Amino acid sequence: MTESEMTETRIDVRKTYKLYIGGDFPRSESGRTFIVNDSSGKFLANMSQASRKDARDAVQKARGAFGGWSGRTAYNRAQILYRVAEVMEGRRDQFEAELRQAEGLTAAKAKTYVSAAIDRWVWYAGWSDKIAQVTGGANPVAGPYFNHSAPEPSGVIAIVAPKGPLLGLVSVLAPVIATGNTCVVVASEAHPVPAITLAEVMATSDLPGGVVNLLTGSAAEIAPWLASHMDVNGIDLTGITDPDRARDLEASAADNLKRVRRPRPEDLLATPDLTRMTTFLETKTVWHPMGI
Amino acid sequence: MAKKVVSTGSTTAKTGSTTVQAGFDYAPAPESRAIVDIKSSYGLFINGEFVDSTGGNSFKTISPSTEEVLAEIAEANDADVDAAVRAARRAYTRVWSKMSGAERGKYLYRIARIIQERAREFAVLESIDNGKPIKESRDVDVPTVAAHFFYYAGWADKLEFSGFGPDPKPLGVAGQIIPWNFPLLMLAWKIAPALACGNTVVLKPAETTPLTALLFAEVCQQADLPPGVVNIVTGAGPTGQAIVSHPDVDKVAFTGSTDVGRAIAKAIAGTEKKVTLELGGKAANIVFEDSPVDQAVEGIVNGIFFNQGHVCCAGSRLLVQESVADEVLERLKRRMATLRVGDPLDKNTDIGAINSAEQLAKIRELSEIGELEGAERWSPPCELPAHGFWFPPTIFTGVTAAHRIAREEIFGPVLSVITFRTPAEAVEKANNTPFGLSAGIWTEKGSRILWMASRLRAGVVWANTFNRFDPTSPFGGYKESGYGREGGRHGLEAYLR
Numbered sequence: 001m002t003e004s005e006m007t008e009t010r011i012d013v014r015k016t017y018k019l020y021i022g023g024d025f026p027r028s029e030s031g032r033t034f035i036v037n038d039s040s041g042k043f044l045a046n047m048s049q050a051s052r053k054d055a056r057d058a059v060q061k062a063r064g065a066f067g068g069w070s071g072r073t074a075y076n077r078a079q080i081l082y083r084v085a086e087v088m089e090g091r092r093d094q095f096e097a098e099l100r101q102a103e104g105l106t107a108a109k110a111k112t113y114v115s116a117a118i119d120r121w122v123w124y125a126g127w128s129d130k131i132a133q134v135t136g137g138a139n140p141v142a143g144p145y146f147n148h149s150a151p152e153p154s155g156v157i158a159i160v161a162p163k164g165p166l167l168g169l170v171s172v173l174a175p176v177i178a179t180g181n182t183c184v185v186v187a188s189e190a191h192p193v194p195a196i197t198l199a200e201v202m203a204t205s206d207l208p209g210g211v212v213n214l215l216t217g218s219a220a221e222i223a224p225w226l227a228s229h230m231d232v233n234g235i236d237l238t239g240i241t242d243p244d245r246a247r248d249l250e251a252s253a254a255d256n257l258k259r260v261r262r263p264r265p266e267d268l269l270a271t272p273d274l275t276r277m278t279t280f281l282e283t284k285t286v287w288h289p290m291g292i
Numbered sequence: 293m294a295k296k297v298v299s300t301g302s303t304t305a306k307t308g309s310t311t312v313q314a315g316f317d318y319a320p321a322p323e324s325r326a327i328v329d330i331k332s333s334y335g336l337f338i339n340g341e342f343v344d345s346t347g348g349n350s351f352k353t354i355s356p357s358t359e360e361v362l363a364e365i366a367e368a369n370d371a372d373v374d375a376a377v378r379a380a381r382r383a384y385t386r387v388w389s390k391m392s393g394a395e396r397g398k399y400l401y402r403i404a405r406i407i408q409e410r411a412r413e414f415a416v417l418e419s420i421d422n423g424k425p426i427k428e429s430r431d432v433d434v435p436t437v438a439a440h441f442f443y444y445a446g447w448a449d450k451l452e453f454s455g456f457g458p459d460p461k462p463l464g465v466a467g468q469i470i471p472w473n474f475p476l477l478m479l480a481w482k483i484a485p486a487l488a489c490g491n492t493v494v495l496k497p498a499e500t501t502p503l504t505a506l507l508f509a510e511v512c513q514q515a516d517l518p519p520g521v522v523n524i525v526t527g528a529g530p531t532g533q534a535i536v537s538h539p540d541v542d543k544v545a546f547t548g549s550t551d552v553g554r555a556i557a558k559a560i561a562g563t564e565k566k567v568t569l570e571l572g573g574k575a576a577n578i579v580f581e582d583s584p585v586d587q588a589v590e591g592i593v594n595g596i597f598f599n600q601g602h603v604c605c606a607g608s609r610l611l612v613q614e615s616v617a618d619e620v621l622e623r624l625k626r627r628m629a630t631l632r633v634g635d636p637l638d639k640n641t642d643i644g645a646i647n648s649a650e651q652l653a654k655i656r657e658l659s660e661i662g663e664l665e666g667a668e669r670w671s672p673p674c675e676l677p678a679h680g681f682w683f684p685p686t687i688f689t690g691v692t693a694a695h696r697i698a699r700e701e702i703f704g705p706v707l708s709v710i711t712f713r714t715p716a717e718a719v720e721k722a723n724n725t726p727f728g729l730s731a732g733i734w735t736e737k738g739s740r741i742l743w744m745a746s747r748l749r750a751g752v753v754w755a756n757t758f759n760r761f762d763p764t765s766p767f768g769g770y771k772e773s774g775y776g777r778e779g780g781r782h783g784l785e786a787y788l789r
Contacts, residue, residue, distance in 0.1 A: 134455065139780050141762035142439065149766050149782065233771065247562025254557035256726070257550070257569065257772050273457070278785075282728075282770045283777050286745045288755040 017192070019048050019216060020199035022061035023209015029053050034217065036192060039104030047192050050215035052225045055184065058213035059229055062156040062182040065210030070153050070180035074129035081125035081178055083205040088118045091201060095166060095194060102165060102191040116269055117170040123272075124174035131179055131277055144290045151281040153180035154259055155233030158226035160219050162239040165191035167268050169198060172238050175276035177211055184213045184232070186223060188239065192216040220245065227252040234259035234280045318632070321639040323426045328417045330503065333364040336372055336526060337509035339379035340519025346371045351528070353502055356423035357636050357645035357680040365502050368525035373494065373534035376523040380465040380492040381540055383520030388492050389462060393449035400445030400487060402515040407438040410511070414504055418476055419636040421503040423645030423681070424599055426637050436761055437480040440779075443763035444484035447784060451489060454781055460788040462490030463566055464542035467535035470505075471548045472498035472647050473602040473703075479505050481767075481778045482545050483522060489787035491543065492521045494535055499528040500648045533559075541565065545786060547604070550701075550727075550772050568776025568786040570604065570768055572701040573729030575750065576722035577607030577758060580715075581616045583734035587756065589623045592707070595732055595758040597631060597643055597685050601705040602651070604773075605730035607758055609698060610687075611718050614711045621689065621709065628685050629672035643705060646681040655683050655704030662688045662697035667708070693724055701727070715740060719747045728770030732758045751777070 018025040030051035036044045050058075069077070088095065092114050099110040136150035157176045162168035165188045176183050187195035199214045215222055219239060227235055227249040235253050240246040240263050253260050261279045333350070335342040345366040352361045368376070388396065407414065414437070415430040424433070451460045466486045470478035475497055486493050497505035505524050512522045525531055532552075536544050536559050543566045546556050553569040560567055577595045579588045595607025612620050636644035646652040663669050667688040674684040683704055691698050691708040698708045712718045722731055731750040733741050741755045751769045754760060761767065766782035768774060776786050 135782075137781075139762070139764040139766070141760070141765050143760070143762070145757065145760065147762070147765050149780065154770075243562060250561035251558045254554050254561065257554060257557060257571070257774060259775055282751060283766050283768065283782055284745075284751060284753065284770075285766050286753045286755060287757055287760050287765070288741065289757050 015045070017045050017047050017196045017216070019050055019054060020196065020203065020212070020214040021054065021058045022064075022213065023203060025199070025203075028217070029057070038101045044101065045193060047216045050186075050217040050222055052222070054215055055222050055225045056229070058184040058215060059156060059226070059231055061210035062184050062213055063231055065182045065208055066153075066155055068208060069177070069182055069211045072180075074132070077178065077180065078125045078128035080206050081121055081128060081174060084202055084207065085118050085121035085125065087201045087205045088121065088198075091197070092118070094197060098194045098197060099166060102193055113164070113167045117167045120167065120170045121174055124178040127175070127277065128178045131274070131281070134274070135278060135281065136283070139285070146288045146290055147285065149283050149285040151179065151278070152284050154280045154282055155181060156231060157181045157183045157234040157236065157280050158223070158229070158232050159183055159185040159236040160223050160239035161185055161187050161195070163188050163190065164268055165194040166198065168239075169195055171268055171272065172236055172276065173212060175272070176236070176280055179277050179281055181234075181280050182211045184215065184226060186219045186226070186239065187214055187216050189217065189219055223249055224252060227258070228255055230256045232258060234261075236261040236279070237263050239263070318640045320635070322635060323416055323419075323637045323639060325416060325420065325637065327413045328420065330362050330417070330420075333366075334502070334506050334526070335366045336368050336376070337506065337522070337524040338372070338376045339383075339523065340513065340517075342509070345369060351499060353421060353500060355420050355680070356500075356647050357677070359679050362421060362503065365499075365526045368496075368527045368531045368534070370534045373525055373531060373538060376494045376525050377465055377467075377535075377538050377540050379520035380494050380523050383518055384462075384464055384492040387518045388487075388521050389490050393451060393490070396487065396490060397445045397448030399515055399517050400441050400448060400484060403511055403517070404438050404441035404445060406511045406514050407434065407441065411435070411438065414476060414507065416637065417507060418504050419644065422472065422475055422501050423636050423647050425641040425644045426639055427641070428599060432761075433474055433477045436763070437476050440477075440480040440763040441484045444488040444783075447485075448488040451784065451788065454784050454788075456785055456788050460489070463787060463789055464491060465540060466491045466493045466543040466545060466787065467538065467541040468493055468495040468545045469532045469535060469548065470495065470497055472501040473599060473604070475501040476504040476508065478547050479508060481547075485778070485783045486545070486787050487521065489784055491787050494523045494525060494541070496525050496527060496532050496535060499526070502526045536560065543567070543787065546570070550774075553774055566786070566789075568768075568778070569774035570776070570778060571729075571772065571774035572727055573604045573606065573769065573773050574609060574699065574701055574725045574727045575605055575607045575730040575732065576609045576611045576718075576748075577732035578611040578718050578722060578734065578744065579613065579616070579620055580733075580735035580737075580740065581613045582736045584736065584756070585616070585620060585623060588734040589620065589627050591732060591734060591756070591758045592624055593627055593631070596707040597705050598759050600643055600646055600683070602647060602703055603759065604701075605752060605759065607730070607732050608702060608707060609722075610707055610709045611712050611721055612709060613718075614713050617711045624687070625670065625672065628687070631672070631685050633674055633682060633684060634677055643685060646683050646704060649681055651703065652681040652683060655702055655706060658697055658700060658702045659686060659706055662691070662695065662706075662708070665695045665697070667691045667695055667697060693721060699725065715744060719744065723747075723749045726772040729768075729773035730754065
């Protein structure tokens with residue numbers, strides 16, 4: 001076979017898209033898949049359709065990873081988030097192709113969104129070792145005490161990612177883990193392919209397994225189990241567009257007083273504010289007497 | 293109740309292997325009630341005036357130390373709450389949100405000063421209505437109230453420097469519901485930051501302790517605070533529900549039980565209302581073998597017997613290292629025998645009255661469950677007054693993590709003692725609770741303090757001290773102890789957008 005014959009006749013090796021749980025890529029324990037088409041309606045992939053059990057497994061992995069991740073130095077977390085940006089940059093052609101395929105974006109737009117997604121990792125990487133100085137500090141109490149407040153991560157955060165399959169996902173994910181939380185993310189149901197590609201990037205960027213767990217499937221099916229899960233400390237409802245569903249999830253989240261971020265309109269390309277980090281941070285205040 | 297010892301006066305009681313020496317006799321030193329003028333009945337404070345409730349219903353507030361009826365209090369129904377919210381909205385739109393921060397601040401400074409001027413009156417009234425010892429209302433509650441208003445007064449014209457964006461704005465009308473354990477202090481924690489940020493408020497004091505909030509309404513009048521900026525509606529649960537569910541309330545701030553907090557979080561789901569919740573706790577007070585034992589014992593006593601243990605951040609679980617458990621317990625029992633339980637207005641009193649018959653029943657019930665589940669109960673010889681609601685300082689030993697007295701908030705002067713061997717085990721046990729409000733650490737080793745402090749999942753960690761509060765110091769919980777912070781720069785966030 002000549003070189004040109006080989007290129008013409010070769011059959012592509014397609015990828016099986018699976019979930020990302022605890023650093024591994026398992027199929028849904030339910031054995032279910034759902035069909036994802038490209039923007040022109042042509043078959044793209046059979047995606048794993050995550051179940052309640054998958055969501056619970058993911059929470060367990062996120063909880064298991066929390067102590068280690070939150071216990072790392074902020075500098076170390078910053079380097080890992082920056083590493084995610086580096087690895088993404090190397091695979092940007094793939095991300096751009098996937099965005100064009102999934103959403104039908106123009107080449108220019110796909111480039112803009114991939115660039116913005118990479119830059120957002122860099123932005124939040126930098127925040128990792130600065131947020132404590134911006135939101136914490138010394139408190140001048142009226143007495144002979146050392147008194148100091150500092151932020152700490154809330155714990156395991158459930159995230160319903162918004163539609164923007166890459167920049168939207170990075171915008172909700174990076175701030176949560178930059179501060180030391182671990183998370184379970186329900187990827188955009190309509191465009192899950194770039195999410196799994198991002199999972200492959202995270203899996204090869206020194207991010208410990210379990211810090212980010214990514215589920216594909218139906219948010220309507222999975223989100224209620226995450227909202228009512230008693231070992232989840234917070235929930236970001238950004239990807240929930242139906243107000244009634246958002247209300248029900250928020251009410252369910254009250255069972256163990258989860259920190260809730262309600263869905264609200266936002267411009268993903270604009271510089272974010274701090275609230276995506278601070279919503280899932282606790283303030284710890286430590287007192288000690290001064291004396292000799 | 294077999295272990296409860298009730299004796300009379302200053303005797304020596306033998307309890308197990310521990311000999312406890314009861315305290316010296318003191319002559320009574322009661323603070324005069326003459327400084328307070330309690331009216332026979334109180335209306336609602338709406339739009340700067342006291343008005344009757346439209347429903348005409350009322351309830352009685354009583355002195356928990358004597359059970360005497362102090363006053364008839366108007367009960368606000370939905371229409372009254374609506375009137376209060378309307379007054380607050382009017383004041384917000386027409387006056388308060390338009391006023392410069394500097395001018396708002398001056399009103400708050402005035403309030404701080406008037407509270408200082410009338411401090412003794414507030415302290416006596418608080419002790420009468422709440423049952424807490426005068427030395428606490430006089431030396432802790434009321435001075436901290438004045439300090440809180442003074443602190444937030446200074447923020448009113450500096451909000452753009454507070455770190456919440458370049459142009460922070462108030463939310464509008466804040467609905468605030470406060471508990472009975474620190475009635476005036478909780479009012480200050482709610483009202484001072486709300487007003488400083490430019491919001492107006494509708495506040496509901498607890499039904500058993502409305503009097504200092506109503507006296508505060510007079511302070512607002514004396515300060516010439518514009519009508520409607522502060523509205524005080526009295527009542528019980530239904531009045532609180534009316535505030536929470538009112539469509540024109542922009543913000544709900546609640547301090548109280550975790551169950552009610554949960555209900556509020558559910559009620560506001562799907563709305564635009566912002567919420568902060570400061571809820572229950574079951575704090576671990578952790579004593580290591582190298583701790584300064586005498587100071588630790590004082591810290592344990594302060595942690596659980598301050599304010600009759602009616603403290604959400606009370607150190608209600610003593611985690612003591614096994615090697616020093618016997619010594620610490622012996623000294624603790626000796627110290628507990630010197631605690632004076634009785635007349636809240638007596639300046640010698642350490643432990644006052646339990647706030648209500650209902651709360652007393654709850655403390656008794658959980659204590660009886662503690663015995664039934666196999667923990668050992670001990671109280672010092674302790675003479676309790678014949679009338680009113682009283683509970684002796686009590687400790688339980690032999691408590692396991694599964695016991696209800698180790699898991700549930702008792703909200704009374706009852707300490708559960710648990711032992712541990714290693715720091716890691718102490719962390720594990722301390723964090724083994726759905727709550728996360730506070731924790732205490734007693735050790736001379738600095739590195740261990742910081743190691744422990746970073747691992748305890750609690751909003752406030754006191755190291756070699758306990759139950760310290762300051763307007764500049766953020767306070768609030770992790771996990772099911774609620775969310776949001778009160779106090780300090782952090783406390784502004786709840787009232788800004």
